[in-house]
Amino acid sequence: MSSERKQKAAQLRHLLETEGPLIGPKVSSKNRDRYAAAERFDAWDSTRDEARAIKEAAIADLPELLEQLRESVEANGGTVYVADDAADANRYVTELCDEQGAETLVKSKSMTTEELELNDALAAAGVDTYETDLGEFVIQLAEESPSHIVGPALHKSREEIADLLNATFEPDEPLETAEEMTRFARDYLGERIREADVGVTGANFVFAESGSMALVTNEGNARKCAVTPDTHVAVTGIEKILPSVDDFGPFVDLISKAATGQDISRYVSLFTPPVASPTLDFESDEPIEFGEATAERDDPDDDRAFHLVLVDNGRTELREDDQLRETLYCIRCGACSNSCANFQAVGGHGFGGETYSGGIATGWEAGVHGMDSAAEFNDLCTGCSRCVDACPVKIDIPWINTVVRDRLNRDADPDTFDHLVDGLSPDEEPSGLALDKRLFGNFERLAKLGSATAPVSNWLADAGPARAAMERVLGVDRRRDLPRFRRETLVDWFDDRGPRVAADDASREAVLYPDAYTNYVLVDRGKAAVRALEALDVRVHVPRVRSSGRAPLSQGMISTAEDHAHHVYAGLAEHIDAGRDVVVVEPSALAMFEREYERLLAPESADRLADASYEVMEYVYGLLENGGSPDALGSPPEAVAYHSHCQGRTLDLEPYTVAVLEACGATVRTSDVECCGMAGSFGYKESYYELSMDVGEELADQFAGEPVVAASGTSCQEQLDALLGGEVPHAVELIAP
């Protein structure tokens, strides 16, 4: 157990030092470009809704669409083959090459053929295969795997690529600049394309009604691969089928913006193969025989053959899986990788499985390669949810990761040390669950015990031997400060003190939700929240309600989280009936109410709680907008540097905190990193401590020298405490009287 964790930590440390620094800046800049492109495009959100609806319907209708597609491609003069699995697909393509006597084959970039390992099959069949996308070309020469689904060679520096090309081709003048290398590759690969017998491309979309397909590219190699050789083979997953070209619009508008931040890629090709364009035989001295450029119809050129290979390879099963089906809506844009702080730090060779990388890879790998491949990296998703905003088809990527984690937990072998945490864990989970997961998943119970025995529990937890044992057995990294439990909880404090605004004088009544951190550890931010609300004439209640279930959910303990959700709803429903608002300090708890409870509670209950719930600064903002005076609040320091919580960002909460601080007279500077890196328990874990600190460094750099730094999430506060030294308050502590 412990040595596995150390191995994982060592693997990630290696990537943090080698590939991470190369890939990080490139994907971060694509991420910023995506924000800018979405900003420039007014209909970003509504177009995402359209795209989502089209994919949902298309996957629902997949069997019918598949048949319709087969008929239309065949009517156009092409051939369709549906391959059950990788071996089946590879067999079809290699046999086709054999029949045609094909010696060389050129390919444009396709993750699906990576999934199939088609190149290996072609090599075994004696077909010389050339990748013509420059990134894939580099990877093929280096005999490596893609580190990013859109930019396969992003982990390589220009110098490394130059060394590779110079060593492989020994050009007269060594290649050095990007221009020289591009020109060299263009010429070399151009020749390969001109002499190739078969061209293989992927397909970004396939249209059932007309048998058309679309390719979205920048380099132009896919166009050449499709149009130059006589035989074009398109290999793609069955999930790429859309009903008709009428459905193409939202995807044209979204895919490039999401992928690279370009408004549109250089080439968006729509083919209805076999195409009318004449084939090109570069060995012939005869003039090309052109037909009519303005013909009424573009009928296929007689010399052309087209094969569409549609790959199942686990997709039908994914389609039947209610929890993971969404994976099939994915259009492989890579935005979830670019927006992910952990991906930025280690790249796709760390945050990825056999073929796919980034947040959605968990779904793809579980579907096409199996749970073992998903298990390799699934823990790297911290549930920060930044990819949720990035995804052009609105896939709930964190949920897919949670579901796979839950299933992995259930498959795990019972652990001999279970008894150590059994006393802490009234959870609903199987006994094989990893101890660290069980420990962190039962944080509420741990906090309750810790608080009841504070300060002794804190002293014990700090003691060297205890930390060593925690690391060895539970995987809690000894370099990380542990939370310090408070003897007096927020609820106890409030019980003694009672509400300070009389019911008759109150403008509103609210429940301050005591999440486990605010209740047991960061009690001061809870008290500050109570004082701020009361200063604005809100009658506050702080009932004893269970923790939100965020802690177990992030360990993949879905049943336990669901149990929390039922208790929380039961504990708050009557307050909501009494017209009270629910005010939440901890953004990760609010995100449970607003996002995940949809999946854990009856729909009406989830809606009701979500509608009644507000983040504390959002609520204060509302009070100020409705006539409350900032003068009633305290005065914050003149300048505040504020880091919004990742899940808070996804809920668009940052503007409220900024507005309230400004209304109270502060000038505010905000960070633009996606996540602090701590992400609940993630940064405590021995395997991930260094990755967590690495991700946090960027935030620390942005705030270096700032006199006052504030945050909203417990994790962010802890992480910034560790990185900057000193105590980082919650923003509400800066404005509470």
Place this chain on the structure above:
Amino acid sequence: MTVTDDFLDALDDLDVSHDRTTLADLPATLADAVTDPAVGVPLHVDASLPGSVATTFTPSELQDAATGVTPARLGIAEYGSVVIRSSAGGDEPLSLYPERHVAVLDAADVVATGRDAVDWLASEVAAGRGSHVLATGASATADMGGLVEGVHGPNEVHVVLVEADTE
């Protein structure tokens, strides 16, 4: 701002140069716009290619051509794209192989948005003209450690916009 203005602005943003001309002046405009040797697809508008643009040539002459002239069947103002039809006339390879692509576009064929273009594409597909590429600027890559224009496709795109003669 008209769609034409928007389209021309979008071309500027992409570093795509352009000429504005009339049908009568088109051959002369094209003669100036091409770099020799030039190959071309017979135009979809009522004008001929200048004599310097070959319409009969071998594949290796296509490979060696400096300029390819093709019809652009549509322009998209939102993106600065030209839509190249993959006809039997060879629009696709001629817009792809030579380093300079000169696209001849009737100003009446400029639409405002990508969505308008997809609507048009759908009607083309239904009419049996099912293969087109929305080409936006020069071919590009960042795979070699820096952004480079001119990869497998052209590194220069020039649009010749044919407007109605106002005289």
